[in-house]
Amino acid sequence: MVGGALRAGVDEIALTEHAHNFVQCRDIYPSDNDWVHGRDREGRRSWDLDAYLRLVEAARAEGIRVKVALEWDYCPGYEAQLERWVRAYxxxxxxxxxxxxxxRNGGWWGFDIPEQREDWEHRPVDEVYAExxxxLAEAASTGLFDVLAHPDVVKVFGHRPRRDPQEWYEQAAEAMARAGVCAEVNTAGWRKPAGELYPGxxxxxxxxxxxxxxxxxxxAHWAEHVGFRFADAEQAAWAAGYRTRCVFEGRRRTEVPLPPPL
Ligand SMILES: [Zn+2]
Incomplete structure (x- = not known):
């Protein structure tokens, strides 16, 4: 990832591995989330948080700023467990x-996971969006998060609501503003069937x-995706009215100017 950043001319990266890959963090998920807990049984990824932190230390020696984070899942009712891991590192x-x-039949549905994509066929798209x-608004209101990831990732496979989404956008944005949470402008949407920046x-x-x-x-899940279409994302942000973006260190937020469009 550091190599990818150097090749892309990115001077700072944040590593944000998914929490579900770490053995310590499994307790932030309901016990009936079979996809997450099944990972224990099948000998799949069971990484250690301390090893992750050591890896980040090693990456920091490579010559660019490396910030450390995880991408936490918001699972209602599991805020206390999440908070514990947030405070511990x-x-x-x-x-x-x-x-x-x-x-639909109990358990949990990972609506953006390719192997669970088929479930979209059995659900009204508007209901999925509303939920x-x-x-998302509830996650903001917990006050646990500094940034909310890919705020409209529900569109990942290209399912579009019939209803006008404006009210959903307003509600989520209001909750985020009230909680002082940043939105992640995430270029992965351009690599997915949605074919759009998150957020649109x-x-x-x-x-x-x-x-x-x-x-x-x-x-980026691969080194070659580090910095993917950043100039386009900056232009989209500028067009929406933004003149700064944020960076974080030790959970303190600093604003950095956005470059004007070419
Ligand atoms: Zn994600």
Whole structure:
């Protein structure tokens, strides 16, 4: 990732590995989340948080600023467990995301997970959107998170609501503004079937009007994606009215000017 950043001309990265990959963090998930807890049984990723922190230390020796974070899932009712892990380590920022909705037949549905994509066929898209945005606003209101990840990732596979989404955008943005949470402007949406920045332009404009600050991220899962289409993301943010983006250190937020469009 550091190599990818150096090649892309990015001078600072934040590592935000998914919390579900760490053995310590499994207790932030309901016990009936089979996808997360099944990872224990199948000998899949069971990483150790302390090893992760050591890895970040090593990365910091490579010549660019490396911030450390995790991408935490917001699971209602598990705030106390999450808070414990948030307090236990020296995170630069706390990134929260909504990825789990109640399953149709119990359990939990990871609506953005390719292997659970089929479930979209059995659900009214408007209901999925309504539930997603309700949880996003709720996640902001917990006050646990500094940044909310990919704020309209519910569109990942290209499902579009029939209803006008404006009211969902307004509610989420209002909750984020009230809680002082940043929105992540995330270029991964351009690599997904949605084919759009997260958040889309209209939502980004609402976030700006409501006074929600932003960070810019590539959500890179591979080194070659570090810094993916950052110039386009900066232009989209500028067009929505933003003149700054934020960076974090030790959970303190600093604003950095956005470059004017070329
Ligand atoms: Zn995510």
């Amino acid at each position: 020296p995170w630069d920022l706390v990134l929260g995301g909504v990825h789990w909705l109640r399953g 997603y945005f309700r949880l 332009q209209r939502f980004l404009e609402v976030l700006h009007r409501r006074g929600v600050p932003i960070v810019i991220s590539s959500d």
